[in-house]
Amino acid sequence: MSAPTTAGAWKEVQEEAPPAVVAADPILGHLPCGRHGLPPEFVQAHQRERLLHAISCACVARGYPSTTITDIVSEAGVSRRVFYSHFTSKEECFLEAYRMLVRSMEGKLTSACAAAGPAWPERLAAALRELLDELARHPSIARTLFVDVLSAGPQALASRQETLRRHVRHLRLPAGAPPELGEAVAGGIVEMIYHTVLGDRAQELPGMYEELLYCLLLPLLGHDGATAVCGRVSAFTKSSSCAVVQHSNAVHHRS
Amino acid sequence: MSRLPSQLPGGRHGLPRSFVVRNQRERILAAVADTVAERGYAAMTVEDVVRLSGVSRRTFYDQFADKRAAFFAAYDAATEQTMVATAEAFLSSTYWPEQVRLGLQAFLGFLANDFAITRMGFMEIPLAGPEGEARHLAGRTGFEVFLAPGEAMAAHPIPPMVPKVVGGGIFELAYAHVVRGRTDELPGLLPTCVYHCLAPYVGLEMAAREAELAKRSLGS
Numbered sequence: 460m461s462a463p464t465t466a467g468a469w470k471e472v473q474e475e476a477p478p479a480v481v482a483a484d485p486i487l488g489h490l491p492c493g494r495h496g497l498p499p500e501f502v503q504a505h506q507r508e509r510l511l512h513a514i515s516c517a518c519v520a521r522g523y524p525s526t527t528i529t530d531i532v533s534e535a536g537v538s539r540r541v542f543y544s545h546f547t548s549k550e551e552c553f554l555e556a557y558r559m560l561v562r563s564m565e566g567k568l569t570s571a572c573a574a575a576g577p578a579w580p581e582r583l584a585a586a587l588r589e590l591l592d593e594l595a596r597h598p599s600i601a602r603t604l605f606v607d608v609l610s611a612g613p614q615a616l617a618s619r620q621e622t623l624r625r626h627v628r629h630l631r632l633p634a635g636a637p638p639e640l641g642e643a644v645a646g647g648i649v650e651m652i653y654h655t656v657l658g659d660r661a662q663e664l665p666g667m668y669e670e671l672l673y674c675l676l677l678p679l680l681g682h683d684g685a686t687a688v689c690g691r692v693s694a695f696t697k698s699s700s701c702a703v704v705q706h707s708n709a710v711h712h713r714s
Numbered sequence: 715m716s717r718l719p720s721q722l723p724g725g726r727h728g729l730p731r732s733f734v735v736r737n738q739r740e741r742i743l744a745a746v747a748d749t750v751a752e753r754g755y756a757a758m759t760v761e762d763v764v765r766l767s768g769v770s771r772r773t774f775y776d777q778f779a780d781k782r783a784a785f786f787a788a789y790d791a792a793t794e795q796t797m798v799a800t801a802e803a804f805l806s807s808t809y810w811p812e813q814v815r816l817g818l819q820a821f822l823g824f825l826a827n828d829f830a831i832t833r834m835g836f837m838e839i840p841l842a843g844p845e846g847e848a849r850h851l852a853g854r855t856g857f858e859v860f861l862a863p864g865e866a867m868a869a870h871p872i873p874p875m876v877p878k879v880v881g882g883g884i885f886e887l888a889y890a891h892v893v894r895g896r897t898d899e900l901p902g903l904l905p906t907c908v909y910h911c912l913a914p915y916v917g918l919e920m921a922a923r924e925a926e927l928a929k930r931s932l933g934s
Contacts, residue, residue, distance in 0.1 A: 524756070524841050606847070609840040616837075616893045623890070635922035636913075637906040637929075639887060644910065646886020647879035650854075654878070657847055667875070674879040678913040678921075682870045 507545050509535040511556040514549070515603045523553065523607040550612045557608055557615055560600055561622050567593055579631055580680070580688040584672050586629075587648070591664040591671070594652065598661040605649070605656045623649065633679060640678065648675050669693060721768045739777055739787075741767040746788035751830035755785060755838040782842060786849060789839055792831040793853040799824040800860070810863045811912055811924045817860050818884075818907045819931070825888065826900040836892045854885050864915035876914050883910050905929040 513535035517526045528549060532542050546552040568586040575585035594601040608619045627641040648671060655664055669689060676685035721741070745767035749758045760781050764771050778784040803820030804813045825832050839850045858877040865872045884907050891900055905925040913921035 522843060524843065613893075620890055620893055623886075633918050633922075635918070635925075637909050637925055639903060639906040640909055642890060643883035643887045643906055645883075646890070647881075647883030647910075650882025650886055651875065651879055654851060654882075657851065670873050670875045671879075673873065674875050674914070677876070678910060678918075681913075681918045 503545075506535070506537050506541050509537060510542060510545060510552060511559055514552050514556050515560070515607075516599055518553075518607045519599045519602050523610045550614065553607070553611045554614050554618060557603060557611070557618060560603055561618075564590070564593060564600075564604065565625075579629070580676060581692060583629065583675070584688065584692040587672055587675065588665075588668055591652075591668050594656065595662045595664045598656070598659070601652075601656045601661040601664075605653045630679065633681075636678075644675060644678055735777070738767075738769050738773055742769060742774060742777060742784060743788040743791050746784050747792060747830040747834055750785065750788070750838050751833040755834075755841050758785070760784075782845075785834075785838075785842060786845070789834055789846075789849060789853070792828075792835055793856070796821065796824055796831065796835070797856060800857070804860055810867055811908075811916065811920070813863070814860065814911050815904070815908050815924060815928050815931070818911065819901070819904055819928075821857075822888070822900045822903055822907065825892075826898055829897060832892050832897050836889050854881065857881050857884075861911065861915075864912070868915045869917070872915065880911055880914055902932065904932055 510531065514526070514531050517530040517534045520526075521530065526549070528539060528542055531549070531552065532539050535542075542552070546555070568589050571585040571589035572582040575581045594604075608615050623642070623645060627645045630641040630644060632638075632640050651667070651671060651674075652664065655661060655667070672692065673685050673689050676688055679685075680688065742763060745763045746758070749762045749766060753762070758781060760771065760774060763781070763784060764774055767774075774784070778787065800817045800821040804817035807813045807816055825835075835853065839846045839853075842849075855878070858881045861877040861880055887903055887906065887910075888900060891897065891903065905928040908928040909921045909925035912924050
């Protein structure tokens with residue numbers, strides 16, 4: 460079995476994005492060589508961004524522990540010297556890439572929550588759905604966030620714990636539940652996502668949404684509460700098609 | 715070199731070959747666990763293991779292809795020991811909620827007492843490449859067996875994902891403590907773990923009652 464080449468992994472990431480984004484996104488292209496009149500700060504920022512994306516992609520191909528600086532710079536199309544002008548080590552580069560991806564993902568989850576209205580179980584459901592959809596769209600990001608971070612050193616682990624704790628605060632614990640329950644509940648969902656991403660099945664995550672949501676809500680609301688929320692949420696997401704069905708039923712009844 | 719207490723006598727000792735091999739293997743596995751706990755998997759060398767276990771290089775390579783193979787064997791042995799400790803406690807009762815409490819108590823206590831096992835099982839195994847990750851996963855899913863009897867107590871059907879999510883949650887909670895350097899505080903997680911394991915099966919009220927019992931058992 461041969462591992463996919465880093466170039467192959469990078470290509471996959473490019474293909475995931477719609478073409479319009481590729482053209483507009485300076486990160487995905489190299490700058491022109493030679494004298495180009497671009498300000499040095501711009502060039503440096505551009506290189507940094509490329510390195511941050513490159514480490515994520517390089518790790519997809521070989522896993523974090525086996526990925527070398529050489530892999531990262533060849534993925535990014537910059538020299539080793541440029542790498543070391545931005546980062547002191549692979550760990551530092553990964554940590555920044557991880558934090559960048561977390562921030563970007565959290566932005567998306569926040570928007571999804573906001574669109575879901577004020578009720579917390581609905582907001583939680585919307586965030587979970589968005590997370591699963593995003594991970595399925597970008598398997599390389601899924602690997603960075605859920606797999607590679609585990610082997611990227613103590614700071615990366617600490618950052619992962621911090622991220623988890625931030626999200627756990629959004630969970631409402633039932634009366635009489637022990638204080639760390641939120642961590643265990645969120646941890647179970649993270650673990651399921653980890654299993655799936657580790658098995659290169661990130662694209663199956665959206666299909667697991669309803670069952671995952673039920674598992675997430677079960678220890679917080681009990682079976683009846685969890686079932687009710689799952690029913691409301693799935694009715695909401697299917698509302699457009701449901702409306703059509705109800706409408707046609709109504710027409711059928713009248714005739 | 716001086717002889718280690720666990721080392722067998724040198725020369726002709728009349729001990730059966732299989733006994734010698736097993737003793738050597740156990741010493742190697744213990745040395746791997748200790749070296750990994752102290753220095754981490756990446757920094758561990760076969761020389762470290764040979765020195766600490768008191769076997770020859772040749773004996774090491776008779777038993778293991780390389781350091782990775784020895785590490786995996788040590789991980790498997792540690793997982794098995796944790797499993798045995800949990801299962802023994804679990805089987806000392808016949809009432810499932812109590813079995814869960816006793817099993818979890820033994821599980822958390824076992825991990826808290828063995829820094830080498832937690833470091834290896836939580837922190838180091840993902841560093842050993844895809845095979846390490848696969849073992850990591852298999853090691854964890856093995857504990858789902860203790861949740862299966864809960865289905866008979868549940869008033870509603872249990873989807874297949876439930877035991878995976880419940881087991882994963884216990885693992886993540888323990889893992890978070892190990893990462894923060896609070897391995898010795900693991901036994902204090904008992905009420906949370908009990909609630910987390912029972913609530914999906916027997917409901918929130920009963921889970922809260924059992925968690926309260928677990929909390930009281932901590933104080934005693």
